[in-house]
Amino acid sequence: MKQIQKRLQQFKEVDFLNHQELYEQLSNKQEPHTLFIGCSDSRVNAELLFQALPGEIFQLRNIANIVPHVTNSDRQSSTLSVIEYAVSVLEVDTIIVCGHSNCGGCRALLGDAPKQPVPHTLHWLDQMTSLSQDVQARYNPDETDESINTVLEKLNVLEQIKNLMSHEFIQQAVKERSFSVIASYYDIGSGHVYTNTKSNDELLELIP
Numbered sequence: 001m002k003q004i005q006k007r008l009q010q011f012k013e014v015d016f017l018n019h020q021e022l023y024e025q026l027s028n029k030q031e032p033h034t035l036f037i038g039c040s041d042s043r044v045n046a047e048l049l050f051q052a053l054p055g056e057i058f059q060l061r062n063i064a065n066i067v068p069h070v071t072n073s074d075r076q077s078s079t080l081s082v083i084e085y086a087v088s089v090l091e092v093d094t095i096i097v098c099g100h101s102n103c104g105g106c107r108a109l110l111g112d113a114p115k116q117p118v119p120h121t122l123h124w125l126d127q128m129t130s131l132s133q134d135v136q137a138r139y140n141p142d143e144t145d146e147s148i149n150t151v152l153e154k155l156n157v158l159e160q161i162k163n164l165m166s167h168e169f170i171q172q173a174v175k176e177r178s179f180s181v182i183a184s185y186y187d188i189g190s191g192h193v194y195t196n197t198k199s200n201d202e203l204l205e206l207i208p
Ligand SMILES: [Zn+2]
Pocket: 039, 040, 041, 063, 064, 065, 100, 102, 103, 104, 105, 106
């Protein structure tokens, strides 16, 4: 990163001083209200999109904002531990799963993978292979104005919510306390963030 010292100095002299009281409160504990599950893409910035301050959003970021299904738990403890900690320990009351436009992970699943060797990335994306195949089999450009990439990016968000709901600790949280799961999709070029804030039951009905 260019001018890293200058940026750090600016953080200390401007942002930190503007929120000094908040940082003092945060020095001993965190009480985030939301778990954000988004792509690692550098253009997706949870604090910016949801206008949040430090301490508000716990985050899980990975290629294509994937939540491993319960049947795939064994090899995904790093990812699932973030969700488990947010829900069971920090007791967040909201989970936002956020997809985005021009997602490289979704593009790779549609046959446009990077030319460089990326075995770990392709192994990770394997979790979405059946969704991708389903979208490719069903996609009909005469029935929608959206590209196949956009359709996959949006359906992927719903798929990940379905995967989220496959975990018992999530089902328990939904049953036992006030808890919302929100599907969202960020269109980078327009700055628009689509959200589905229906109840969990209604949201599940949208999932094929
Ligand atoms: Zn992405």
